[in-house]
Amino acid sequence: MRLKLLLLYAVIPVSLFSQVGINTSNPQNTFHIDAGKDNASTGTPTAAQQANDVIVTSAGNVGIGTVSPSSKLEINNGTVNGAIKIVDGTQGDGKVLTSDANGLGTWKSTTITNVTGVTPNSNTPYGTTADKYMNAYIDVPQGNWFVFIGLLVNGANAANTNYASRLTLSSSTTALEENNFSFISGNRFVLTQISNGSAGAVTFGMFSSGIVRVSVSASSVRLYVWDNASRSYGNTSSTSLNANGENYIFAIKAN
Numbered sequence: 001m002r003l004k005l006l007l008l009y010a011v012i013p014v015s016l017f018s019q020v021g022i023n024t025s026n027p028q029n030t031f032h033i034d035a036g037k038d039n040a041s042t043g044t045p046t047a048a049q050q051a052n053d054v055i056v057t058s059a060g061n062v063g064i065g066t067v068s069p070s071s072k073l074e075i076n077n078g079t080v081n082g083a084i085k086i087v088d089g090t091q092g093d094g095k096v097l098t099s100d101a102n103g104l105g106t107w108k109s110t111t112i113t114n115v116t117g118v119t120p121n122s123n124t125p126y127g128t129t130a131d132k133y134m135n136a137y138i139d140v141p142q143g144n145w146f147v148f149i150g151l152l153v154n155g156a157n158a159a160n161t162n163y164a165s166r167l168t169l170s171s172s173t174t175a176l177e178e179n180n181f182s183f184i185s186g187n188r189f190v191l192t193q194i195s196n197g198s199a200g201a202v203t204f205g206m207f208s209s210g211i212v213r214v215s216v217s218a219s220s221v222r223l224y225v226w227d228n229a230s231r232s233y234g235n236t237s238s239t240s241l242n243a244n245g246e247n248y249i250f251a252i253k254a255n
Contacts, residue, residue, distance in 0.1 A: 028067040031056040051078060112141050117223075117249035119151070126153055126165075126227060133173045136225035136249055140181070142216050144254035149190050149225060150209035152246040165192040165208035166230045169223040176226060180218035184254075187213045189228065207246065213254065225249065 021027030024034035026041050036052035039045040045053065045067060055063045063069030065076035065083075077083035086097065088106065095107040117138025124135050138147065149167055167190040171179040190210030214223065 029055050029057045032067065047078075050076070113253045115140060115251050117251070119247035119249055120243050122243050126230060131176060131226060131228050133170070134167070134225045134227050136247070137222055138249050138251055139220055139222050140214065140216050140251050141220045142218060144184065144215045145213070145251040146254055147212045147214055147223065147251045148209075148248065149212065150207065150246065150248045151225070152244055153206040153208055162195040163193065163206045164230060165190070165206060166228050167191075167208060167210075168226050168228045169212055169214065170226050171221055171223065173224050176228065180221040181214050181216045181223065184213035184215055187211075 019027040019029065020031050022033045023037045024032060024039045026039055026043075026045075028044065033054040034045075034049075034052070035054065036049070038052070039049050050067050051065050053063075053065065053067055055067050055069065057063070057069060061069040061071060062073050063076070064074070065078070066074055075083045086105075086107070090107040092107060092109065095109050097105050098108040099105050115138060118136060120135040122135070125132075126134070134151070136149075136151065140147070147169065151165075151167070153163055153165060168176070168188050169181075169183075170176045171181060190208065190212060192206060192208040192210065194206040
């Protein structure tokens with residue numbers, strides 16, 4: 001008889017503690033809290049009853065407002081907004097939760113959706129044999145961006161003058177470099193071409209414009225507009241990037 005009782009005591013704790021319920025005699029998984037004390041003694045709680053429940057499953061999933069979480073943390077707040085609140089000092093109106101490379105999340109602002117750059121403030125020689133910085137730049141924050149470039153080429157007022165404009169961006173004023181940014185899908189050039197006819201020429205030879213897509217990895221990077229293998233042929237003695245009001249450079253966030 002004593003042996004039977006000992007065996008019974010050895011088995012009972014396993015049965016009692018295989019699932020733990022607080023405020024419920026009907027736990028639905030390994031650890032179940034019925035904060036509202038409104039679950040039935042049998043069966044699965046209703047959606048309304050689960051709304052005040054917290055559960056930990058045998059897979060280590062945590063459910064709040066649900067007794068059957070399908071991920072490591074699942075929160076079911078019904079139709080009420082504001083299921084999650086994280087106050088860590090970086091929170092603020094309009095911010096989004098952003099992860100770093102290690103998965104650490106912080107709140108970051110999303111208010112910067114476009115930026116404007118600086119265009120040439122003086123006429124700049126253009127279409128020379130050497131690549132060169134063209135006195136235009138833009139400061140671009142981290143993220144993916146469409147960079148819009150439009151620069152007026154002031155050509156010679158003569159017939160038979162040809163232009164081939166090839167603009168790009170660099171992180172340096174002294175060399176073509178890609179530090180802390182990269183071009184998306186190889187989209188690195190703005191190419192425009194035009195030719196004045198033999199009968200005459202226009203005062204302004206060409207408006208060179210287009211879009212370059214970039215991905216900035218640093219918190220911010222200054223991107224300089226470069227003449228990369230642009231060429232002018234014919235009477236090109238006065239060819240330059242003009243400092244008139246037509247020029248622009250600006251960026252719009254791509255995501």
